[in-house]
Amino acid sequence: MKNELREILEELGNPQWILSFLPREIPGKIIKKLRNNDYFIEPLIPCPLEKGEFADQFYLPPISEPELKESDFVFFKWENLGKNDQGDPSNKKRKRNPRARLLRKISQDSIAQIEESIAKFGQDIQSDYLLQVNEYLSGVEKLQVDLELREKDLEAGKKELDDHKAQIDNQLKIIEPYRRFLPINEDEIDLDIPDFPEDLNTSWIRALSQSGISPSQSKALETSYLISLLSAAYSGSLVLLNGSVGVGKTNIVKKSAQILAGREAEIIPVRPGWLDPSDLLGFFDPIKEVFRPSPFLTALKNSSSNKNRFSLICLDELNLAKIENYASDLLSALEYSQAENAQGILLYSEDIQDDLLKECGNLASVESESLSPKEKIRLEQLTRLLNDYRAHFRIPPNICLLGTLNSDQTTYELSPKVIDRAYVINFPPAILDSSDINKDSDPEKINITPQLLREKINAQKEVIDREKLRKSWKILCEWNEKYLKKLVGIPLGHRARRDFEVFWSITELIKIKSDVGQGEIPPALGHFIFTKVLPRIVFNIDDTKNNLFQEWLKELSEYKYYDPGNVLEQLESKQNNRYVISYWKNS
Template identity: 25%
Template sequence: MENIKVTKEELLHNPKITNEEICDYAYGILGTDNGWVYGRIVEENTKSFQMRPYDVYGKPATLFLREKTCRIDLDRDKDLKIGNYICGRLDPRKDKNKWSYYLIDVGRLDSKEEFTNKLIEKLKKKWESEDFRIDNDDLPQFDGKIALYDWATDYVEAMLERKHKVFNRKIETGKAELEGIVNKIDKKQSELNKIQGNKNQMEEEFKQLKKQIKEAEPKYAHYLELGILSDHQMVPDIRKDYAYSSYEELINQVWGYLWKNENLYYEKAIIKAFMNALRTKQLTLLWGRPGTGKTSLPIKVAHALGAKCIRIQVQSNWTDNQDLIGFFNVVDKRYVSTQFLDALIEAEKNPEQLYFILLDEMNLANVEYYFSEMLNVFTWDKPYELPLYSDRIRTRLQAELKEAEVAEEDIRELVAQLADMDYYKPSFKIPENVRFVGTLNTDATTKTISPKVIDRSCLIELQAMAEEVKRTEAENLPETVVLDGNRVVVKAERFKVPPANNNEDSDLLSKINEIRVLGLPVSNRVKTYINQWNGGDETLIDLDEVVLVKILPAIDLDYKHNHQTKTMIEELKKIIQDCERSFRKIERMEKQATDTERLKYWED
């Protein structure tokens, strides 16, 4: 906006002021662009309207004292009438030495507020980033001494200054709050620095400790080699001993644990057969199609009981005892051990802990070859001593050490060899807290199980469970499961094989004798199995289980040409007619025999 060239007093009292100067003054005092003025129509004649310009509203513009109104041509807008607020561009004209003021580009305003809105729109362009307002009631404060635009600018800046004062007060308040927060941060930072200092100190101590351990490792290894120290550390067992009231309760708890805690769904009869086998000196063999849980069963039962299960993967190239229990290296005069032997030694050092040694996929190699020495374990009433090497070797080394007049290095070697022999003794007594479990596959890559192995084993077949059976089993699960190997333990003494109770007159043994009379291959090992159970605190084993795990696995007979086979089976079915699981198994064996011409336990 250009500066006003003349004052209001000059306009009112100096007759030499031209109409052009009056227009310039009008533009400046009203704060308009391009000569725009605002006013109200006050008079009407046949050809034109007369408009009185206003400073803002309600006050006539004093600069037009010479000319009270501006003439407006009727043809400009026929819709106008007296009282309308209008705006237009002031156009001074000189006609016969007389100046007249015309309003061109006329526009009608619906209200006084429209002028205010137009003004505010212009002001907003100057203060786009600020939040301000001008009320209609504030505009009459304008006194016409300066340009309206400048007045509005001063007004807005004063308003913003008040606003900024309030904002500054908030800033001061915020600074005070911020200072309080900074003080808290400084305090926390001080605490953090202290913690960091402690951390650095601990890290330095840990670094020194690692250095000391590294320096001590050769000495520790040397002491281990000499037998002065043992790498086996006894850790106190703080788990609670589960004092079950009956073995039936323990079986139910294991069964419920597998279902509810491990999502492993086995029939109770399977769990019962497995748990019964743990109370005897038998090799427990689990077989069935892939996915039936052969490997999971012993591992998870061990966890339920708080026992330890050591899984050993049988290799197809195993051919003799050395593959299982190791051998003595006569060159180095050291025993070359195996995972199997080390597991037995570990079990010996933890007599209260029950151990399962799981031979996975046991028939990948010929069991009677690599397991031949171990098969004797299941035939002795007393703990079996496993021969590893000749005791004369150790005696000879002891004599060499006693008479040695050699270098200190050679003496240390002799001492280390003797210490090794003290750990791997010439013969090793099988601990009573160990149970042996094997899994079997039934495909073309595996070896057939020999009668000798079957005679020393409890065979348990695992099958996929039908949905109907699963629903029935789930209904009978125990309501509460307390077993958890991390908190509760069933100690090995609970599974100690009792002395045989030779009860020849028992009903169960009488039934077994009836089966033997039929001519079926019934081993005396069956009687041992029953007597070991009868020597316990209670008897849960029944005819159905004995037939299923000890008698049927030994059957392998000519079904097509030997007519006595069918006769024997019919008589057997009469004896075990109440044994549901054994009866179903025999029917499956007969069905398979119609195709294979042999009646046998194993199914393809």
């Protein structure tokens, strides 16, 4: 019986679970008597130890009575149940055995009691073993049922996926001739998108200085330029750099592109003969039936290769021709380029585009081997055209459009439409005797993504001090009624109100604070006056207007700190002109 139970328990792995079934009185047999009346007992039922082993014998310490001899039967208690850390302490070399405590000796007449105890233990073990086996088999059957159900679900899912795949393949075969000609909207992903700089204005001035641009005497030009650049990028406006030849207008654009965008600026020279949008954008060639893009439009297209970086495009000497003639479509489209439903610039008729798509579809549906060399060239030509230059060309959202101009007798005046949509930075005359000549070096990069800038400005608009904003706007509104409407033909409107809020938000975002001595003048108001308000000044001289203008100049003198390029000084000097006072004309 003992051996049979032991085989069962060994099959179960770790048999210590049966310790709870051991009887309180374990039956055993004296197998050896030692000199000091200590004994070794052989258990008559399996007694499992740790690590899957079994106790073959127990050590019984010396006892005075009853006197035992070998082959006697006894009942004993396992002192440290399941452990083998007891034994005969007198012999260090002897194998350590579990320690037993004698309960009583069994007489010859009580042998049947031992057999009954052993039989009951065996029945308990076998019963529990069968119970575990049944539970195990029941669990296996349940797992098999679950597995079969899952296999059926997987088969049904696979069939459904195969059906969907077949449908998609079917649709792809239908649209394949046209699919390659759809606009490509995938952006180059820049995974290293940094946080917004903490002190952007300081970093900006330092980077310009590193690139070889000396700080302006007014200390306002660089800051006004930065605020205007960010405002124009956000709202889809134009930044105009006004000044005489050689003051560094084009150079600062090039350096700005290296600092903000990490790539070169696109400088597009404007020609005096430009008369309509085709000179700026390109034209559709009706003979070859293709669109011929201009360098400017190519620069716009290339800007979309990485929309996570700003792209600075500059129209150099933009008033050599009348900008309202060649760029009116661009200015209107630029203002709404940030809207989700922006249509973009219309390059050619949508009917022409439909005809081109049909031609592409017909050529693409023919096997390549069956196309003639001329047809293959035409297909490749149309593929590039319809990928790059759709009828409605979307202006990429990362564009910063700038323009340089000279205000003299050889150039055209700007129209109110252009001035109202522009931020103007006036450059002072070049200082040639300065001893502070900076060495041109690689400037530090300021990594701001267009999307991050938009998110930051939108968030800042929610937390700006509306009361201070209203007070400053009230000053501009009073000037608008008192001076602008009576002097000039370009008063402030709703666009200026929107631009002022953006301008204010950016000034707070990049942490521009009032310098010592400027009192309570908000920096946003000071910079906005010189970039968006004063460029509207142009009027015919008479005594009434001249007196009104002098009164305004007196009020403006309080904001002289924010003058980027001797604007007030130049306006004061123009009071002696005979006919016209203009922000733009030098004489």
